Amino acid sequence: MFRRYGIIALLILIAAAGATAQDRMLVHHHGGVDEYVVSEVDSITFAIDTTMVYIPSGLVRLGQEGVPGAEPENDFFVEGFWIDVLEVTNGNFQAFMDAGGYSTEEWWNPVGWDWIVEEGLTEPWNWYSNEFHGGGVPGNENFPVLGVSWWEADAYARWAGKRLPTEAEWEKTAKGGCEIWGDPDICDELDTPTWPFGEQITWQQANGLGSGDPYEGNGWTTPIGFYDGEIHMGFETLDSPSVYGLYDVAGNVSEWCSTDRLYDYPYDPNDGREDPPSAFDEGFRVLRGGSWHDYSDNLRCALRGSLCPSQRDQHRGFRCARND
Numbered sequence: 001m002f003r004r005y006g007i008i009a010l011l012i013l014i015a016a017a018g019a020t021a022q023d024r025m026l027v028h029h030h031g032g033v034d035e036y037v038v039s040e041v042d043s044i045t046f047a048i049d050t051t052m053v054y055i056p057s058g059l060v061r062l063g064q065e066g067v068p069g070a071e072p073e074n075d076f077f078v079e080g081f082w083i084d085v086l087e088v089t090n091g092n093f094q095a096f097m098d099a100g101g102y103s104t105e106e107w108w109n110p111v112g113w114d115w116i117v118e119e120g121l122t123e124p125w126n127w128y129s130n131e132f133h134g135g136g137v138p139g140n141e142n143f144p145v146l147g148v149s150w151w152e153a154d155a156y157a158r159w160a161g162k163r164l165p166t167e168a169e170w171e172k173t174a175k176g177g178c179e180i181w182g183d184p185d186i187c188d189e190l191d192t193p194t195w196p197f198g199e200q201i202t203w204q205q206a207n208g209l210g211s212g213d214p215y216e217g218n219g220w221t222t223p224i225g226f227y228d229g230e231i232h233m234g235f236e237t238l239d240s241p242s243v244y245g246l247y248d249v250a251g252n253v254s255e256w257c258s259t260d261r262l263y264d265y266p267y268d269p270n271d272g273r274e275d276p277p278s279a280f281d282e283g284f285r286v287l288r289g290g291s292w293h294d295y296s297d298n299l300r301c302a303l304r305g306s307l308c309p310s311q312r313d314q315h316r317g318f319r320c321a322r323n324d
């Protein structure tokens, strides 16, 4: 019931194969490498946006009874949207930096721009340290970017032609809409799964604290899409997409959302909570999913973390959304 939903194309890297490069090519994706005859490849791969998945319109039951700050449960209609399959990586963020990300005002919220100019910021926090897989260290390209404030995540998203998801979008992405669980025609009591996989989570599915992955104490974050069913560095993983096919929704880095956390449920996008901050440390922007530094309780779908938008540390990253 809770496996992949819809069409998921997870094609990270396309490379020509060796000896028969004229005729065949390898398509790398999570869990394996498929070989295709080149003449077949266009229809298989290039026509598909390989990095985002479409979340269909529909109701989601937000919140969960017993989760502090996530009550009352409330049903909300989310318009269909696209969202990144994977957390934004150091490699992705390097491309933003290479494109003049920290010196191009047009991609920034004006308040965020004034703040980075005043602070003299030109890269994420701890970028050149390997303690938390900083992106400035060669070899760390496929680890999630962290040490980015809400302002930096917002600017990256704008540069990429995307935006940060709302917390309602993020939560539908994490737990699935009301069509996924229980009766597909209604929102019911089964539509509040605790974790993206249902009522259980194991440390073969997500990167939390004490999860035993090879990067515990050694950079801490796992490469994006690590939990793909393969054995990595001797560590056995389970292929663990969320119901719509995203990876690392629970754990690894917690993810900035557009929403102001100072507003309680029920969720209403028109009451001011989706207005961007108007001062550099105004309000608390929502963070979701928990990180490598959290136990499984903090990886729950409904849990609503938050920090002020200028916070930069080793736990926070993001993924992006866009409209149709």
Ligand SMILES: [Ca+2]
Residues within 6 Å of the ligand: 177, 178, 179, 180, 181, 182, 183, 184, 185, 186, 187, 188, 190, 191
């Ligand atoms: Ca249902």
Ligand SMILES: [Ca+2]
Residues within 6 Å of the ligand: 207, 208, 209, 210, 211, 212, 213, 215, 216, 220, 292
């Ligand atoms: Ca861990």
Ligand SMILES: [Ca+2]
Residues within 6 Å of the ligand: 087, 248, 249, 250, 251, 252, 253, 254, 255, 289, 290
């Ligand atoms: Ca995450």
